[in-house]
Every structure is written in C-alpha cells, then in structure tokens.
Amino acid sequence: MSFVNKLLASVGIGSATVDTKIFRSELVPGEEVEGIVQIRGGNVEQQIDSIYLSLYTTYELKKDDRRVREQIQIGRYRLTQSLVIRPNEGKEIPFSFELPLDTPLTIGKTKVWVRTGLDIKNAVDPADRDYISIVPTPLTGAIFHSLSQLGFRLRNADCEQAKGIFRNRLPFIQEFEFVPVRGPFRGKLDELEVVFFPKRQGIEVLMEVDRKARGFASLLAEALEMDESLVRFTVSEQDIPNLTEIIGSVISRYS
Template identity: 55%
Template sequence: MGLFNKLLASIGIGAAKVDTKLYESQLSLGERMIGIVEVTGGSIDQQIDDIYLSLCATYTKEVDDRKVTKHAIIEKWKIAQSFVIRAGEKKEFPFSFSLPLDTPITVGKARVWLHTGLDIKNAIDPMDEDYIRVQPNRVMNAVFQVMKNLGFRLKEAECKEAPYRIRKRLPFVQEFEFVPVRGEFHGKLDEVEIIFFAQGANVFELLIQVDRRARGLAGLFAEALDLDETFIRVTINEQHIQTLQTDLASLIRRYA
C-alpha cells in the first residue's frame, strides 16, 4: 500500500497541497504584502525541497503582426527549504515582502498574481495562484488627476514588451494613453502617452510621448513618418505635487 500511495502521490493524487492566504489582496505600490503559506500533507510523508513565491504579470508582445500574451516574473522569493510534511500534517509559513515599485497597477487588461510552488522531487509540484489588485501610489495618482484636470481621458492602459532602448529590469512597460476631450489641448493633440519608471518610493521618471495632430499637407506627411511624436523625460517626486498641474501643462504646451 505504501508503494502504491507513493506512486499516486507522484502524479498528484493524495499528495501535499499548498494554499497561500494574503491578509490584503488590494495593495499600493511599495506596501507590504503579508500572508501565510499553508502546506497540508497528503496520504504519505513527502520531502519538500523548497517553497517559493513568484509575483507575476501578463504583457503583450507582437509576433508576426499579431499580439500574443506573455508572462513575466516581477520578483521571486524563497520562504522555506528542505523539510518533511507528514501525512495529514499542516504547516504554516508566514511571509512579508514589499510590493515592488515597478509592479503594473491593475487597470485595463493588466493582471498581477502571486504564484506559490512547492518543489518535490519525482512528483508533480503543487501550486497555488492568488490575484492581487495593485493601486497607484500618491505620485502616480497625482499625475492621473492632473491629466484629468487638463482635459485628458485615459483611453487605454497596456503592459507591452519594452523596446531595448528604454527597457529596465523587466521585459515590459505599462503604457498609459491619454486623449484630449476638452480644454486647451483638444484639437491640438492626438494623444499623450506616459510610462512610469520607479526611481524610489515616491520618485518616478516619466517618459512622455506627445503626439501632435496633423495640420495641413506637411502635417499629414509628418504623421505618416511618425515625425509628429516627441519624447520627453522628466523626474518627479512628492515635492512636485503642488505645482504638478502647472508644470505638466507647460511641458505639454511646449511640444503641442
């Protein structure tokens, strides 16, 4: 019977199970992600080599003129190694990690989740997945509010593969596309795209792309050649929040 149970456990029947419980499933960038991993023994004793947590996200990549969905690991942590879980036994492993500042926020099609895995030799590794809602921090919220105040509407937010010239540690960036629906930029610009690169807890480098609306024949040629797009880099922190609306308006106006 023991040998038969081992055989069943090796294909996942009667094997150990894992369940991750987060105290909060809605977090802001930089907040502590706190929880426990519960491991419950199956019908036999099993040797667990590692328990690891991986923070994952989806992004799109263009392949042969079509978009495909890819997965990326934002961060990975090992929380336990080399122990035996007895049949029917339950063990708990607490954890606490800061949510990385370059985690995409939950808007549009962006998906972020915590993947828990057990490493068991010669067996199917048990796993668990828990989705997380990621909220922007104070500086990001201030940028979103300013864009709204200036008459822009968030049209689309997408995690997409990053060109090598702007790529940081992750293979993707989260791009926010704003279109002017009222105010001084309505009719002057097609859109403004913003990418946030975290430099610290509340410090971001913004990569801003201003897409001017075509005006006349020369404008149409410029648009066809993508010459109507201007890229701007600017670093902001909490100290800039008070003057952010004036500063961003002046910046966009300069390239409109």
Template identity: 55%
Template sequence: MGLFNKVLASIGIGAAKVDTKLHESQLSLGESITGVVEMTGGNIDQQIDDIYLSLCATYTKEVDDRKVTKHAIIEKWKIAQSFVIHAGEKKQFPFSFSLPIDTPITVGRTRVWLHTGLDIKNAIDPTDEDYIRVQPTRVMNAVFQVMENLGFRLKEAECKEAAYHVRKRLPFVQEFEFVPVSGEFRGKLDEVEIIFFPHALGECELLMQVDRRARGLTGLFAEALDLDETFIRVTIHEQHIQTLQTDLAALIRRYA
C-alpha cells in the same frame, strides 16, 4: 499500500497541497505583501525541496503581426527549503515582502498575482495562485489627476514588451494612453502616452510621448513618418505635486 500511494502522489493524487492566504489583496506600490502559506500533507510523507513565492504579471508581445499574452516574474522569494511534510500534517509559513516599486498597477487588462510553488522531486509540483490589486503611488495618482484636469481621458492602459533602450529591470513597460476630449489640447494633439519609472515612493521618472495632430500636407507627411511624435523625460518628486498641473501643462504646451 505504501508503494501504491507513492505512485499516486507522484502524479498528484493524494499528494501534499498548498494554499496561500494573503492578509490584504489590495496594495499600493511599496507596501508589504503579507500572509501565510498553509501546507497539508497527503496520504504519504513527502520530501519538499523548496517553497517559493513568485510575483507575476501579464504583458503583450507582437508575434507575426498579432498580440500574444506573456507572463513575467517580477520578483521571486524562497520561504522554506528541505523539509518533510508527513501524511496529514499541517504546516504554516508566514511571509512578508515589500511590493516592488516597478510592479505594474492593476488597470485595463493587466493582471498581477502571487504564485506559490512547491518543489517535490519525482512528483507533480503543487501550486496556488492569488491575484492582487496594485494601486499607484501618490506621485502617479497626482499625474492621473492632472491629466484629467487638463481635459485628457485615459483611453488605454497596457503592459507591452519594451525595446532594450526603453526597458529597465523588466522585459515590459506599462503604457498609459491619454486622449484630449476637452480643454486647450483638444484638436491640437492626437494623444499623450505616459510610462512611469518609479525610483522611490516619492520620486518617479516619466517618459512622455506627445503625438501632435496632423495639420495640412506638411503635418500629414510628418505623421506618415512618425515625425509628429515627441519624447520627453522628466522626473517628478512629491514636493512638485502642488505645481504639477502648471508644470505638466507648460511641458505639453511646448510640444503641442
């Protein structure tokens, strides 16, 4: 019976199971992800090589003129290694990690989750997935509020594969596309795209792309060649929040 159970466990029947329980499933960037990994032994004793947690996110990639969804690992942590889980035994492994500051926030089609995996030799590795809602930093929230105050509406937010000269640590960036629906920029701009590169909780670099609306034949020619798009880099600190609306309006106005 022991050999038969071992064969069944190798294909996942009667094998050890894993279940990760998060203390909070909604977190702001920089906060701690805390919880416990619960393991339950199967019908036989099994050697576990590793328990690891991977923070993952989705992003899109252009392949043959079509968009495909890809998965990226933002961070990976090992929480246990090399132990035996006995038949029917229960074990718990508490964990606490800081949510990386460059994790994309949960908006639009973006999904962020914690993947739990066990490494078991000669067997199917048990896994578990737990989704997380990621909230922006105070600086990012301030930018969103200012764009709304200036008459912009968030049209789309998407994680996209990034060119090597734009990306930082991750293979993608999260783009926020704003369109002017009221205020002074309506009729002057097609859109403003913003990418956040947080350096710390109270500091964030913005890459802004200002897309001017075509005016006349010259404007149409510029638009056809993508010459109507202007890229701006600016770093915002928490102490700038009080004057952020005036500063961003002046910056966009300069390139409108």
C-alpha cells in the same frame, strides 16, 4: 497500500496541497506583501525541498509578425529550507516580501498574481495562484489626477515589449494612452502616451505627445510619423501641489 499511496502522490493524487492567504489584496508598488502559506499533508509523508512565491504578470510582444501575450515572472521569493510534511499534517508559514517598484498597475488588461509552489522531489509540485490588485502610489495617482484636470481621459493601458533605451530590469513597459476630451489640448493633440519609470525618490515620466495634423505640412509629418515629440522629466512627492501646472507646461511646449 503505502507503496500505492506513494505512487499516486508522485503524480499528484493524494499528495500535499498548498493554499496561500494574502492579508491585503490591494497594494501599491514598493509595499510589503504579507500573508501565510498553509500546507496540508496528503496520504503519505513527503519531503518539501523548498517553498517559493513568484510574482507574475503578462505583457504583449511581437512573434513571427503576430501579437501574442506571454506570462513573465517579475519576482521570486524563497520562504524556507527543506521540511517534511506528514500525512494529513497542517503547517502555516508566514511570509513578507516587498513588491518591486516596477510592478505594473492592474489597469486595463494587466493582471498581477502570486504563485505559490512547493518543490517536491519525484512528484508533481502543487501550486496555488492568488491575484492581487496593484493601485497607484500617491505620486502616480497625483499624475493621473493632474492629467484629468488638464482634460485628458485614459483610453487604454497595457504592458508592451520594451526595446532599446526603454528596456530596464523587465522586458516590458506599461503604457498609458490618454486622449484630450476637453480643456486646452482638445483639438491640438491626438493622444498622449505616458510611461512611468519609478525611482526611490520619485518618478521619471516619459511622454509621447502626438500632435493633431493641421494643414498639408502637418498631414505630411503625420504620414511620416514626425508629428510626435518624446519628452522625459522627473517629479517627486514635493511636486504634488504644483503637478498640474508642471505637466501642463511640459505638454504645452510640445503641442
């Protein structure tokens, strides 16, 4: 029977299982993710070489002239060295790790999850997936609020493949697309695309200001994609009281 159990465990039947409990499912980039990993032994004793947590999201990229979505690992954390789990034994392993500052916000199509894996030799590694909600930091939230105050509405948000100078640690950027629905920029701009590059002391903001075509010259510029201006600036939490004025001034220079 023991041999049969070992054979079955090697293909995932009656083997150890894993379940991760994350204490808080809503977090901001840079915060600590805390929880416990619960392991339950199967029908036979098994050696677990390592327990690891991986942070995943998805992004859109172009492949063979098609737009596809791919999963990508944005962080990996090893919890323990090897251990032995006996039949039906239960173990709980606490964990804590820091969310990367460039973890995307779970807005629009973007999802973020933690995958827990057990590395077991000669067996199917059991795994568990737990989704978490990534919300704006106070500074990012203040930028969103300022754009709303200026009359912009968020139309779309997604993670897309980054190229050239826009590629940092990760092969994608999270782009937020706003449209002016009221206020001073309605009728002047078609849209405003915003990307955040978070730093320890603030956020570098990249804005692409898409001016509305007016007259033949503007229509020609739009046809040639010359009606867009790219601007970068940095803000910090000290700027929050004046953020609406700062952002409004930046956009006005290019609208």
